[in-house]
Amino acid sequence: MKNRLLVLFVGFLTAFTLTPVLGQDSFDILIRGGRVVDGTGTPWYYADVAISNDRIVAIGDLGNANTSRVIDATGLVVSPGFIDPHTHALQGIFDVPNAESALLQGVTTLTEGNDGSSPFPIDEHYRAIEDLQISPNWAVFVGQGTIRGSVIGAEDREATPAEMERMKQMVREAMEQGALGISTGLFYVPGSFTSTEEVIELTKVASEYGGIYISHMRNEAFALLDSVNETIRIGEEANIPVQMTHHKVIGVQNWGASVESLRLVDEARARGIDVTIDQYPYTASQTSINALIPQWAQEGGREQLLSRIMSQETRSTIKNEVVNLILYDRGGGDPKNVFISRNSWDPEMAGKNLAELTEEANMDPTPENAADVVFDIIRGGGATAVYHAIGPDDVVRIMQHPATTIGSDGPVGIFGEGAPHPRQYGTFARVLGHFVRERGVITLEEAVKKMSNQSARRLNIHDRGLITKGYFADIAVFDADEIIDKATFEDPHQYAVGMKYVLVNGEIVVENGSHNGARPGRVLYGPGYAGN
């Protein structure tokens, strides 16, 4: 607020002390002398970028313009602010409405409601975000798991016709309240109990409103290709654009499967099915410790899972499947590849891996003994874990695919809390620093496009994501030689460096590399929004 007043005050003074020259333009902010990477993929070019109110109003040689605030971008890149199509930012945004972890990477729009889990109703949620006042823009998908959970619960069965009608009505309501589309988490309970046909019926409703379908697929390990085919089929039969979110290949013996998954995407696109991808640039995932438990054992919810774990009949069957998931799936072949990242009932556990925890329990760190430790963690109250099991060559191959965009899959960082996956602090800076500058996997122009314009088109945000006249002034100004992620798995609570200025809706939020406290973010309504 202080900064905003100062800007106003300086602007006021300037207006009175400078004699306006006839024919001279007047702007609120002029970003001068930077290399513009405009989000289209076009090679960078030198231009000044002028902003008045919340919009980009001029681009070109504007050196003599009458401006209350000049940002010297000499030697820096000026790009659209980044749009994150997959976050779990509801975790953290109410604690940290400044969302430094995102803004300091140049992220100006966060998308929630992924993996089938979303706030509901959407309008109430949007009002809460507006009341909170946050730094980035905000938009959500409606979650199929949330809808099924509220209508059917955690039961593994088909929906009745009446339940189907009720669920469709909820999708309709969400789309009219401004959801971007519908998400599923077919890997998670209750999404895993949903037939493909049921998903098609619900996505048809989102399609009527111009929304998209974004899916955490049923399986990203041994059955990855079946899941890709299922996602494509849903897109085809529901006539809806689909996005395979955080596309990756889990489990050492599945590595390389992206050759085939990307071929399926290319074939589908050639047939006219609009399939796209997003990914995070890491070789580890993060999700609940329940990812090591077979889905059938989770039916009905936590109490039933606990009784199945305790029961003599089912315990050993579950245990065998946990061992298999450690050896051939999420566990990356060894208990030492699974790290607890957050544990509300025993915070000391955060940062330790399953092998260490097994040894602490005076057992050899075999997969069998680690499975017992997993049962103990679930009995204690559960936890979130980081799983090192993603193929590194697949990460590169997927990044280079033209249909791929970048998304963090992370919450808003609460600085110092737990041992989270570093992606919430590092995703976008890591692409620019590690994959573009250090390894040359994609060009700077491609990276910016994948992080801005391409996600904006996909999400039906048609006035953001480019440096072009008339668009909202969501802008990132960074040093391409310096930008890098600092957060690591060992030491995750580190902000990215190299981001110099970030503007959201024409207001400066990051200034000289620091967040200035401004909170100009807005709710962005989806294509079916029916108005107030």
Ligand SMILES: [Zn+2]
């Ligand atoms: Zn997910």
